Amino acid sequence: MSVMSTVHRNDQELRRIEELHELRAMGVEPFPASFHRSHHAHQILTAFSDERPDEMSDVSVAGRIMAMRKMGKATFCHIQDVTGRIQIYLKKDDLGDVYDRLRLFDIGDIIGVEGYVFRTRMGEISVHARSLTLLTKSITPIPVGKEEVAEDGTVTRYDAIADKEQRYRRRYLDLIANPQIKDTFVKRARIISTMRRFFDERGWLEVETPILQPIYGGATARPFVTHHNALDVELYLRIADELYLKRLIVGGFEGVYEISKNFRNEGMDKTHNPEYTAMEIYVAYKDYVWMMEMTEQMVNTIVTETCASETVVYQGTELSFATPFARARMFDLFDQHTGMDLRGLGRAELLSAARSLNVDVDSAASAMKILDEIFSVLVQPHLIQPTFVMDYPVEMSPLAKAHRTEKGLVERFELFIMGKEVANAFSELNDPLDQRARLEEQAQIRADGDDEAMVVDEDFLHCIEVGLPPTAGLGVGIDRLVMLLTDNDSIRDVLFFPQMRPEKTAVTDTENGV
RNA sequence: GAUCCCGUAGCUCAGCUGGUAGAGCAUUUGACUUUUAAUCAAAGGGCCUUGGGUUCGAGUCCCAACGGGAUCACCA
Numbered sequence: 215m216s217v218m219s220t221v222h223r224n225d226q227e228l229r230r231i232e233e234l235h236e237l238r239a240m241g242v243e244p245f246p247a248s249f250h251r252s253h254h255a256h257q258i259l260t261a262f263s264d265e266r267p268d269e270m271s272d273v274s275v276a277g278r279i280m281a282m283r284k285m286g287k288a289t290f291c292h293i294q295d296v297t298g299r300i301q302i303y304l305k306k307d308d309l310g311d312v313y314d315r316l317r318l319f320d321i322g323d324i325i326g327v328e329g330y331v332f333r334t335r336m337g338e339i340s341v342h343a344r345s346l347t348l349l350t351k352s353i354t355p356i357p358v359g360k361e362e363v364a365e366d367g368t369v370t371r372y373d374a375i376a377d378k379e380q381r382y383r384r385r386y387l388d389l390i391a392n393p394q395i396k397d398t399f400v401k402r403a404r405i406i407s408t409m410r411r412f413f414d415e416r417g418w419l420e421v422e423t424p425i426l427q428p429i430y431g432g433a434t435a436r437p438f439v440t441h442h443n444a445l446d447v448e449l450y451l452r453i454a455d456e457l458y459l460k461r462l463i464v465g466g467f468e469g470v471y472e473i474s475k476n477f478r479n480e481g482m483d484k485t486h487n488p489e490y491t492a493m494e495i496y497v498a499y500k501d502y503v504w505m506m507e508m509t510e511q512m513v514n515t516i517v518t519e520t521c522a523s524e525t526v527v528y529q530g531t532e533l534s535f536a537t538p539f540a541r542a543r544m545f546d547l548f549d550q551h552t553g554m555d556l557r558g559l560g561r562a563e564l565l566s567a568a569r570s571l572n573v574d575v576d577s578a579a580s581a582m583k584i585l586d587e588i589f590s591v592l593v594q595p596h597l598i599q600p601t602f603v604m605d606y607p608v609e610m611s612p613l614a615k616a617h618r619t620e621k622g623l624v625e626r627f628e629l630f631i632m633g634k635e636v637a638n639a640f641s642e643l644n645d646p647l648d649q650r651a652r653l654e655e656q657a658q659i660r661a662d663g664d665d666e667a668m669v670v671d672e673d674f675l676h677c678i679e680v681g682l683p684p685t686a687g688l689g690v691g692i693d694r695l696v697m698l699l700t701d702n703d704s705i706r707d708v709l710f711f712p713q714m715r716p717e718k719t720a721v722t723d724t725e726n727g728v
Numbered sequence: 729g730a731u732c733c734c735g736u737a738g739c740u741c742a743g744c745u746g747g748u749a750g751a752g753c754a755u756u757u758g759a760c761u762u763u764u765a766a767u768c769a770a771a772g773g774g775c776c777u778u779g780g781g782u783u784c785g786a787g788u789c790c791c792a793a794c795g796g797g798a799u800c801a802c803c804a
Contacts, residue, residue, distance in 0.1 A: 224737090224738065224755095224773080225738095225755075225756090225772075225773060226738060226754080226755055226756095226773090227738085229755075229756080281764080281765090283763055283764065283766055283767095284760090285760055285761070285762090285763060285766075285767090286759070286760040286761065287760080287761045288760090288761035288762070288763080289761090289763090290762080290763050290764065290766085292764085301763090301764075303762070303763085305761060305762095306761070307761075320755090321754075332762095334762045334763075334764090335762050335763085336762070336763065336764065338762090338763090338764070340762085342762095354738085355738045355739085355754070355755080356738085356739090357738065357739040357740090357754090358739080358754085359739070359740075359753080359765085360753070360754095360764095360765040361764095361765070362764085362765050363764085370765080371765095372739095372740075372752090372753075372765060373739050373740040373741085373752080373753055373754090373765095374739080374740085375739065375740090376739085376740070377735095377739090377740095377796080378796065378797065379735095379795070379796045379797085380739095380796095382796090383796095391739090433804085434803090435802095435803065435804080436802090436803085476804085478803065478804075480802055480803045480804085481729085481801075481802055481803065483798095483799090483800095483803090484798090485803090485804070486802090486803060486804065490804070492804080634804090635804065636804095638804085666802085666803085689804090691804055693804085694804075714795090714796085715794095715795070715796085
């Protein structure tokens with residue numbers, strides 16, 4: 215089968231390729247290896263002084279041409295670097311033959327400019343070019359809209375790429391055309407680095423555990439399955455790293471954490487992507503009360519350091535991250551929002567409670583599912599400000615330690631913000647007999663048809679039998695935290711490359727009948 | 729997986745009760761040495777997502793497929 219390229223090029227692309235050949239013929243290399251750059255755009259715009267313009271009499275900048283206004287023997291263009299845009303002023307008197315080559319330059323090309331900084335009659339700080347170097351010739355026209363900068367600095371962008379499919383599939387074009395979205399990703403990086411520093415300062419060790427696991431565990435979810443050829447075994451992409459991190463605590467580390475991707479073979483929507491980033495941390499000799507305090511301190515630190523404030527506006531709602539966060543026991547919240555005491559009810563009673571509350575549940579649902587459903591419909595939407603929900607029923611939490619005083623409950627909390635779960639934590643279950651009983655119960659639920667229930671991991675049970683010290687564990691959904699702090703309502707907008715259905719591959723020559 | 733909406737030029741979008749494709753920006757040519765969504769004049773550019781059907785005639789109506797978005801379900 216022939217694999218000849220069948221790229222279709224439009225008139226603009228063909229013209230640009232001709233320009234490229236023409237430049238080479240003139241002895242201009244369209245793809246030089248490097249360029250010395252002295253300043254970023256933003257640096258010049260903030261540091262330029264009208265009183266002392268000579269301080270910037272010799273600068274060099276580089277970036278992508280985003281706009282070009284040719285006016286005969288003078289040309290203005292805007293170039294964009296990672297910090298923003300700056301205007302370049304090019305004059306035939308200064309550049310001579312090089313100026314004539316401008317006809318071979320296009321929007322999208324990357325150039326380097328050396329010159330002096332000045333302020334135009336219209337008041338815009340610009341670089342007056344003494345020399346101009348082509349750094350990369352762009353062959354594909356990019357969908358850049360024109361932009362208008364108002365007096366107050368607000369930027370209006372016209373006709374920039376708006377199609378979500380294009381924006382997600384070709385994020386590089388999105389980043390060029392909508393540079394303001396970079397802020398989200400820069401903040402994402404800062405959120406993670408702040409979290410990492412918070413843990414490192416406290417002496418906890420960042421570790422790496424297997425992503426390919428022979429037995430998946432630590433959460434209830436359907437996994438992705440893959441196959442290892444040499445061992446001829448099925449392996450699973452991890453749905454959580456909990457069981458491995460606990461093994462390290464058993465091994466003698468007293469604080470370990472991991473920030474990395476989990477994979478869950480479930481539906482996709484505004485808050486779910488098949489691969490997502492989680493942080494899990496385990497600290498020995500601590501319990502969930504301690505972990506709650508640690509969590510609110512960590513979140514507060516992240517918010518104040520990345521948002522320069524303790525409050526954040528999310529989709530029009532002001533959220534306060536001042537400590538302490540609200541705390542509420544799960545069954546107290548049921549009392550408050552349903553008017554019913556659901557403590558200790560069996561499956562049949564919960565089912566009739568759900569019916570009387572107009573919560574739609576499957577009549578075959580387990581007690582755990584019914585409680586979960588009532589909670590998510592009637593309680594969760596009220597948890598707008600950061601709120602710790604504590605003390606869950608044991609059936610919902612097979613890896614959490616039995617509550618020290620409340621029978622039937624476990625020492626667990628979840629952090630809710632804007633009605634969404636952001637963190638989940640327990641006093642970890644370290645009674646090996648209890649742990650075995652709970653996992654066997656999960657295995658039974660699984661045998662009864664719930665393929666999301668946990669699988670028994672004998673080596674994990676063995677490890678707990680060796681002896682896990684009292685330990686507190688926490689998991690945080692990084693993507694959701696980033697969404698909250700960057701005011702984005704879709705997970706796709708906080709991931710550079712959200713999962714998309716693969717595009718149809720271009721037809722090959724043979725299929726084409728060539 | 730279900731339902732609804734969307735798919736037209738490189739980009740943003742028009743296109744009425746079916747009559748063979750339109751604008752702005754971008755591109756090309758010309759004018760213009762401090763412009764800024766530069767301006768002015770002219771020009772080129774479309775398998776209207778794909779495949780069927782109805783019709784004398786389909787961008788438009790019907791069916792299906794593909795891709796996207798939203799809502800729901802599952803889940804974090």
